[in-house]
């Protein structure tokens with residue numbers, strides 16, 4: 001019988017889809033989360049669930065016991081890699097983990113101040129084998145971070161001008177992740193994962209308008225206007241600053257790179273933005 005695969009961030013955008021994929025492939029899964037009851041509710045009895053918190057080393061032993069391969073997600077709010085991620089990976093290694101599939105960020109090799117860079121460096125230097133899923137901007141940001149502005153104000157409030165984004169569906173990232181966790185040949189590889197086209201937000205708004213059957217307007221605010229609106233809406237200042245900084249690089253054209261890695265690895269085209277909006281449309285109605 002195949003060894004159990006550990007999935008961290010199992011209630012997140014990508015982790016939940018990795019769990020689904022592995023289960024669909026008949027593989028034994030241990031899903032890890034700060035609130036395991038929530039995972040039990042979501043996935044039923046088809047898998048093991050375990051309490052796991054990067055900030056609480058006492059949760060490491062049960063999570064890593066008997067695991068050889070794991071999916072690693074760095075929680076968005078944990079920026080101190082040395083303090084929270086490295087000790088968990090040290091514990092994983094000591095427990096017998098051999099391969100880590102890490103959800104990283106496209107362009108990371110030129111972005112050394114971002115926490116994912118330190119995680120990648122750790123993994124490259126360690127005896128663990130790794131697969132880096134260097135993903136572009138998730139489509140799922142539109143049904144999470146941007147859900148309410150689309151649903152309640154019928155607008156996209158993003159400060160990127162005509163900058164284009166090669167949006168990727170989290171389900172495609174998860175499909176590649178599940179492949180790297182379940183098949184040989186992905187050890188010590190880094191994959192730049194994007195959708196099949198780069199779109200500006202005027203095109204995104206047009207797709208939303210067409211699928212939802214009501215006009216969705218791209219507002220294109222200034223960076224300061226965006227920052228102010230986020231903070232006023234309850235987003236913490238540090239998170240709002242990071243979002244503004246990320247969108248500033250999109251404005252400069254740095255989110256537009258398109259690769260064919262999803263097609264090559266999965267043997268099919270990436271999910272289009274239109275298909276994503278169709279699949280998630282109830283969220284914005």
Ligand SMILES: NC(=O)c1ccc[n+]([C@@H]2O[C@H](COP(=O)([O-])OP(=O)(O)OC[C@H]3O[C@@H](n4cnc5c(N)ncnc54)[C@H](OP(=O)(O)O)[C@@H]3O)[C@@H](O)[C@H]2O)c1
Nearest residue numbers: 009011012013014015034053054055074075135136137138
């Ligand atoms: N969004 C993008 O466009 C994009 C693009 C490329 C890469 N990324 C990277 O993708 C990662 C986020 O992935 P995602 O969107 O799948 O996640 P997500 O939906 O943001 O969910 C975050 C997950 O982390 C868990 N978590 C939070 N704090 C934790 C802790 N201390 N210990 C253990 N688990 C904890 C959360 O559980 P709780 O519910 O308990 O908090 C949740 O399951 C980040 O590293 C981000 O930088 C994002």
